Amino acid sequence: xxxxxxxxxxxxxxxxxxxxxxxxxxxxxxxxxxxxxxxxxxxxxxxxxxxxxxxxxxxxxxxxxxxxxxxxxxxxxxxxxxxxxxxxxxxxxxxxxxxxxxxxxxxxxxxxxxxxxxxxxxxxxxxxxxxxxxxxxxxxxxxxxxxxxxxxxxxxxxxxxxxxxxxxxxxxxxxxxxxxxxxxxxxxxxxxxxxxxxxxxxxxxxxxxxxxxxxxxxxxxxxxxxxxxxxxxxxxxxxxxxxxxxxxxxxxxxxxxxxxxxxxxxxxxxxxx
Amino acid sequence: xxxxxxxxxxxxxxxxxxxxxxxxxxxxxxxxxxxxxxxxxxxxxxxxxxxxxxxxxxxxxxxxxxxxxxxxxxxxxxxxxxxxxxxxxxxxxxxxxxxxxxxxxxxxxxxxxxxxxxxxxxxxxxxxxxxxxxxxxxxxxxxxxxxxxxxxxxxxxxxxxxxxxxxxxxxxxxxxxxxxxxxxxxxxxxxxxxxxxxxxxxxxxxxxxxxxxxxxxxxxxxxxxxxxxxxxxxxxxxxxxxxxxxxxxxxxxxxxxxxxxxxxxxxxxxxxxxxxxxxxxxxxxxxxxxxxxxxxxx
Numbered sequence: 001x002x003x004x005x006x007x008x009x010x011x012x013x014x015x016x017x018x019x020x021x022x023x024x025x026x027x028x029x030x031x032x033x034x035x036x037x038x039x040x041x042x043x044x045x046x047x048x049x050x051x052x053x054x055x056x057x058x059x060x061x062x063x064x065x066x067x068x069x070x071x072x073x074x075x076x077x078x079x080x081x082x083x084x085x086x087x088x089x090x091x092x093x094x095x096x097x098x099x100x101x102x103x104x105x106x107x108x109x110x111x112x113x114x115x116x117x118x119x120x121x122x123x124x125x126x127x128x129x130x131x132x133x134x135x136x137x138x139x140x141x142x143x144x145x146x147x148x149x150x151x152x153x154x155x156x157x158x159x160x161x162x163x164x165x166x167x168x169x170x171x172x173x174x175x176x177x178x179x180x181x182x183x184x185x186x187x188x189x190x191x192x193x194x195x196x197x198x199x200x201x202x203x204x205x206x207x208x209x210x211x212x213x214x215x216x217x218x219x220x221x222x223x224x225x226x227x228x229x230x231x232x233x234x235x236x237x238x239x240x241x242x243x244x245x246x247x248x249x250x251x252x253x254x255x256x257x258x259x260x261x262x263x264x265x266x267x268x269x270x271x272x273x
Numbered sequence: 274x275x276x277x278x279x280x281x282x283x284x285x286x287x288x289x290x291x292x293x294x295x296x297x298x299x300x301x302x303x304x305x306x307x308x309x310x311x312x313x314x315x316x317x318x319x320x321x322x323x324x325x326x327x328x329x330x331x332x333x334x335x336x337x338x339x340x341x342x343x344x345x346x347x348x349x350x351x352x353x354x355x356x357x358x359x360x361x362x363x364x365x366x367x368x369x370x371x372x373x374x375x376x377x378x379x380x381x382x383x384x385x386x387x388x389x390x391x392x393x394x395x396x397x398x399x400x401x402x403x404x405x406x407x408x409x410x411x412x413x414x415x416x417x418x419x420x421x422x423x424x425x426x427x428x429x430x431x432x433x434x435x436x437x438x439x440x441x442x443x444x445x446x447x448x449x450x451x452x453x454x455x456x457x458x459x460x461x462x463x464x465x466x467x468x469x470x471x472x473x474x475x476x477x478x479x480x481x482x483x484x485x486x487x488x489x490x491x492x493x494x495x496x497x498x499x500x501x502x503x504x505x506x507x508x509x510x511x512x513x514x515x516x517x518x519x520x521x522x523x524x525x526x527x528x529x530x531x532x533x534x535x536x537x538x539x540x541x542x543x544x545x546x547x548x549x550x551x552x553x554x555x556x557x558x559x560x561x562x563x564x565x566x567x568x569x570x571x
Contacts, residue, residue, distance in 0.1 A: 066478050067402065090479040096497045107493045111484015118489045
């Protein structure tokens, strides 16, 4: 579906891989990610699973450059391309609700516009085509001019994908794309994401283990900021999964504290200090 | 989900059992007693004396007001005056005009000041994750400076600003416009800044992650999150400025306040009743209009 519009050459030969090298990230006193080393190859489809507060979202934000690691490095590995290196598809809740789907998708690539155009484009688009293409890729081009607040949760998630796809990145990161969705929309959202991509490295944080095993090549299990296992999807055992989710549940820290490590917006003091 | 679980545990602990047994906890009793002491002290400072209401002079005066205040004065000359810019009705129109222009000017001042007073715009949060220490220090300086300006504008009451502007530019409604603009810029600017600081950090991060400049991220990420709230509070504030504009005439800054103060001084209670009723009608009408507009916004 996407190839109809993308300028990218067909049958892309190479892309970017993503390497975490002994990465540690703390928020205040809490360690969100502890000494994580991972090497993700170009074109792989990776699902990161684990209990709440395991540091999964933090890992994605580190890869996207939204956060800087306290220790270690995050780097990309492979031939560079025209677009940006990595793009993080945030959750549908992070869209600007009052604006239209089109306007939200247009904010996905303000950096590529001139200084002045960057102010005007999301409100009075002169070149809406790229955004309409991305909306088409997620099957929502007919909803382009609907305010995001009138869309369903699944549709909002797809608009958030479209916004991230505006970056034309070689590495696509998706933060819990199935959160707050009903079971049928979850599958739909993952399918849409699948269809919209074209050989990029995809790293997704997922809560639903069955969806992860079904749709992804490689599963990274995280608990308490550490990588507990990293195996091909078909090799994941029930024992590994039980141990992973038990590890999260038995950690002495309070739930709120551990959620706080994963998402700063959940920390009791909401403002950045 | 998990957060709420943690909370409910906090409130169902041993403390809760104790409340149920004794009715009031020690802490609640202390709060109640403390409140009573503060109220008593405040009443003493404010020289509260209920008997003053029933003194012979007070009764006579209030009786006179009721007797002479009814019926309200409805003479054509009082209501319409001798020229266009004269008479009680014109003063009401002028009050309304002062509030509209004053609030508009206040918004024009409050928007830039609000932006520079919001920490999430100047130096904190997702927009400044990768900023240099120098840039953050500059932002923090700007933030503190403009917060101080807002506090100052807000802390001087509108009527005092009115007196100052009358002294500076002379009697008339324009002094009232400036007084309302300056005071309300302080009020609105702080509101705007607080709303901007309460925007969702992940939404701001998502927009900033598109490679947007900070100003673009503010315009397309932060501001659209708060515009409905800001519009609604600005309308509410406009209703407040009508009430303020009604007393600006006390210091010669235009509006119906002139009629209020002059009729009180001359003991013309019939005319005072009319003026009070006119202000009442103005306030009720503007409240109604404001709530209609806010419903439409919501």
